[in-house]
Amino acid sequence: MNASFNQQNFHSLCDDLASRDASFNSIISAFGYPPFWGRPNTFESLVHIILEQQVSLASAWSALQKLKNRTGQITPETLLALSDEELKACYFSRQKTVYAKHLAENLLYGVLNLQQLEHLKDEEVRSKLTAIKGIGNWTTDIYLIFVLHRTDIFPIGDLAVVNALKRLKNLPTNTPKERLLQIAEAWKPFRTIATMLLWHEYLSRRKIK
Known part of the structure; x- marks a missing residue:
């Protein structure tokens, strides 16, 4: 079975990503940690x-x-x-x-x-x-x-994630999907945690506006 994460190790996984990529450090500094989003398996x-x-x-x-x-x-x-x-x-x-x-x-x-x-x-x-x-x-x-809280999922079809990533990395709006996936490769095996941080940035910024 693929690795999963939980409420106990979520913040430490966010910190690990933030130490590897300054973009995530800036999200946590500005908006705190993302909520531990979850839904039952129903x-x-x-x-x-x-x-x-x-x-x-x-x-x-x-x-x-x-x-x-x-x-x-x-x-x-x-x-x-x-x-x-x-x-x-x-x-x-x-x-x-x-x-x-x-x-x-x-x-x-x-x-x-x-x-x-x-x-x-x-x-x-x-x-x-x-x-x-x-x-x-x-x-x-x-x-x-x-x-299932699997640790290494990057939803390339999610507009909020894609838009947050383009903004954080100062990428043009027409950046191809392949380039975005290439950037996300650096976050393995915790691309889900990166995704949650990107959602958090996107939602927090909209709320502030």
């Missing part, structure tokens, strides 16, 4: 991540709360009991309705087992999840970071 958490695809965090949270109010508890069974119209009333797009139902069916019929994912390597987790309709690399990256 169907609800994966639905939440699907809802976050290509929309604001606030919109996704609003849809999740609407669903929770309607179902009481978000499980594969309670979600599949809802019609497409009922899910639409919970702010689910037609596409995300298909994705959430497909995920629910795969869990219900034993095609996917979330607890088993905890014992697999990162790439094995990626292979299992991306086989599910509507779950791509970004969704898998967020799951590996927030739910």
Whole structure:
């Protein structure tokens, strides 16, 4: 199984990165340590991540709360009991309705087992999840970071991370993805910690503005 981190060693891992890259030291100096973001390994958490695809965090949270109010508890069974119209009333797009139902069916019929994912390597987790309709690399990256707390994930498809990295390194907006991945290579095997620091910088700066 790939390495994971926890609340006890999180700050020391941030400090280690800050000692290797002055950009991270400047983030911690300006904004403190990032929160220890985490979510339980549940169907609800994966639905939440699907809802976050290509929309604001606030919109996704609003849809999740609407669903929770309607179902009481978000499980594969309670979600599949809802019609497409009922899910639409919970702010689910037609596409995300298909994705959430497909995920629910795969869990219900034993095609996917979330607890088993905890014992697999990162790439094995990626292979299992991306086989599910509507779950791509970004969704898998967020799951590996927030739910399994794997240490070495860099979500190149995440705009907030990419924009924070470009700003910190004074890179042009059209910097190719390959160059960003090359920069992130220097942060191995703790690219997840770097990602959390970049999110923290991005969110803190927006709040200040």
